[in-house]
Amino acid sequence: MFSLNGVFMKDKLIIFDTTLRDGEQSPGASMTRDEKVRIARALERLRVDIIEAGFPAASPGDFESVQAVANVIKDSTVCGLARALDKDIDRAGEALKGAKQSRIHTFIATSPIHMQMKLQMTPEQVIEHAVRAVKRARQYTDDVEFSPEDAGRSDEDFLCRILEAVINAGARTLNIPDTVGYSVPQQFGATIANLIQRIPNADKAIFSVHCHNDLGLAVANSLAAVMNGARQVECTINGLGERAGNASLEEIVMAVRTRHDVFDCQTRIDTREILTCSKLVSSITGFPVQPNKAIVGANAFAHEAGIHQDGVLKSRETYEIMRAEDVGWSANRMVLGKHSGRNAFKSRVIELGFEFASEAELNDAFSRFKQLADKKHEIFDEDLQMLILEAGFEAEDEYIKLIALKVCSETGEIPNAKVTLRINNQELTGNAGGGGAVDASLKAIEKLVMSNAVLELYSVNNITNGTDSQGEVTVRLEKAGRIVNGLGADTDIVIASAKAYINALNKLQSPDQRQHPQKGDV
Numbered sequence: 001m002f003s004l005n006g007v008f009m010k011d012k013l014i015i016f017d018t019t020l021r022d023g024e025q026s027p028g029a030s031m032t033r034d035e036k037v038r039i040a041r042a043l044e045r046l047r048v049d050i051i052e053a054g055f056p057a058a059s060p061g062d063f064e065s066v067q068a069v070a071n072v073i074k075d076s077t078v079c080g081l082a083r084a085l086d087k088d089i090d091r092a093g094e095a096l097k098g099a100k101q102s103r104i105h106t107f108i109a110t111s112p113i114h115m116q117m118k119l120q121m122t123p124e125q126v127i128e129h130a131v132r133a134v135k136r137a138r139q140y141t142d143d144v145e146f147s148p149e150d151a152g153r154s155d156e157d158f159l160c161r162i163l164e165a166v167i168n169a170g171a172r173t174l175n176i177p178d179t180v181g182y183s184v185p186q187q188f189g190a191t192i193a194n195l196i197q198r199i200p201n202a203d204k205a206i207f208s209v210h211c212h213n214d215l216g217l218a219v220a221n222s223l224a225a226v227m228n229g230a231r232q233v234e235c236t237i238n239g240l241g242e243r244a245g246n247a248s249l250e251e252i253v254m255a256v257r258t259r260h261d262v263f264d265c266q267t268r269i270d271t272r273e274i275l276t277c278s279k280l281v282s283s284i285t286g287f288p289v290q291p292n293k294a295i296v297g298a299n300a301f302a303h304e305a306g307i308h309q310d311g312v313l314k315s316r317e318t319y320e321i322m323r324a325e326d327v328g329w330s331a332n333r334m335v336l337g338k339h340s341g342r343n344a345f346k347s348r349v350i351e352l353g354f355e356f357a358s359e360a361e362l363n364d365a366f367s368r369f370k371q372l373a374d375k376k377h378e379i380f381d382e383d384l385q386m387l388i389l390e391a392g393f394e395a396e397d398e399y400i401k402l403i404a405l406k407v408c409s410e411t412g413e414i415p416n417a418k419v420t421l422r423i424n425n426q427e428l429t430g431n432a433g434g435g436g437a438v439d440a441s442l443k444a445i446e447k448l449v450m451s452n453a454v455l456e457l458y459s460v461n462n463i464t465n466g467t468d469s470q471g472e473v474t475v476r477l478e479k480a481g482r483i484v485n486g487l488g489a490d491t492d493i494v495i496a497s498a499k500a501y502i503n504a505l506n507k508l509q510s511p512d513q514r515q516h517p518q519k520g521d522v
């Protein structure tokens with residue numbers, strides 16, 4: 001807290017979103033360039049301060065995604081990750097050239113186990129690399145962040161030495177990652193307080209934290225750090241991220257806002273955009289949100305028990321500490337129907353953050369909308385969002401296309417599916433029986449495609465309410481160590497399942513030579 005003309009102002013808590021980088025490191029969560037741009041626009045509307053758009057040195061695709069995000073985002077800083085290597089930093093600098101405000105985030109591991117086993121470097125060599133990397137990054141931007149990877153298991157004296165050196169080299173944000181999710185709140189908070197107090201030039205940098213959720217403590221550890229002086233939190237929408245994920249943005253933001261009595265800081269987030277972002281990330285990645293997830297889960301504001309309902313009706317504060325509408329829940333309103341025109345459709349889609357690249361794209365989306373409106377009378381924002389996402393999938397993944405699907409399912413009989421696909425411009429038809437309509441359909445598709453991929457997950461969610469709601473199906477496939485998620489939606493869940501399966505098969509078709517930032521050698 002600081003005083004301006006005698007009025008006490010709260011510090012700013014910087015929200016650094018890494019959904020597009022660490023979030024994308026979740027197995028199966030990889031996103032295309034266009035999907036990343038869509039999420040980045042939603043994050044900008046949410047008013048996150050910094051968007052970590054990716055790791056440009058990972059692959060040409062990652063480079064292009066960071067570049068595309070850098071070119072369109074104006075109100076948030078766009079950040080690129082780089083190992084402490086000249087070639088990574090140059091790649092990040094290049095990708096970020098078009099950004100209005102850019103940041104390079106460079107890192108090197110500092111825990112004894114990572115330095116010895118992974119990097120095979122002495123602590124002195126690690127400091128040298130870190131300083132060199134920060135200086136090189138400063139040639140591209142004044143906004144340079146440094147992370148000592150695996151800080152949660154690093155020696156505090158060594159952290160003080162390396163952090164002091166990188167501040168002198170020009171780092172303006174020092175991010176303390178609990179890379180393997182090993183820390184516990186009291187201890188992690190104390191580490192942050194100690195670093196701020198012990199590093200002589202600590203006042204020249206902002207302390208940040210980046211916590212993983214392996215013990216379910218990512219949010220608690222981040223908040224403990226904020227209570228001890230951290231002024232930037234790295235987090236992701238829905239807590240997406242490597243392994244058990246990162247700290248969830250929505251939980252951090254709402255904890256700081258709801259408990260303003262205990263936090264001396266505030267964010268600039270427009271919390272009403274939280275739910276839209278959460279749904280968009282979930283749809284694009286195919287990672288559903290569990291119903292009891294704080295803030296964005298379907299049950300987060302649902303009062304089931306009679307005693308709770310009674311209390312909420314008398315006075316909502318009896319059981320509610322936040323208002324559902326403050327995080328966007330009231331946005332679930334019926335917007336369009338069968339008789340809505342092209343203009344109404346277009347303006348609502350644009351309000352939801354999508355753009356049509358051409359008249360042809362708008363026409364295609366509008367005809368999909370009309371088809372959906374014939375099957376389903378009330379079209380909600382969630383339906384529109386899914387419709388546009390699906391149009392995007394099909395435009396990008398042309399290799400396998402669903403042409404027709406017919407399923408016979410009768411009590412006492414084995415269900416049978418007949419499917420017609422266009423595979424690489426050739427039309428093929430096949431049949432298969434199965435345990436149920438979905439099983440038969442996926443088997444018929446597999447018979448034609450012969451992918452030999454292993455189905456690791458199949459899940460169905462309804463997008464809105466009612467039996468005419470669209471079912472959103474997620475399919476996870478594994479092949480030769482590569483994991484992809486496919487997504488499909490339809491008012492008929494058998495068709496939604498076929499679309500999801502084909503979407504995953506198309507993703508397996510595209511080459512993926514991305515390097516993992518933390519597995520690479522330095």
Ligand code: KIV
Pocket residue numbers: 022107147149150177178179180210212517
């Ligand atoms: O978890 C981690 O250590 C990271 C770094 C690259 C910051 O993601």
Ligand code: ZN
Pocket residue numbers: 022177179210212242
């Ligand atoms: Zn991480």
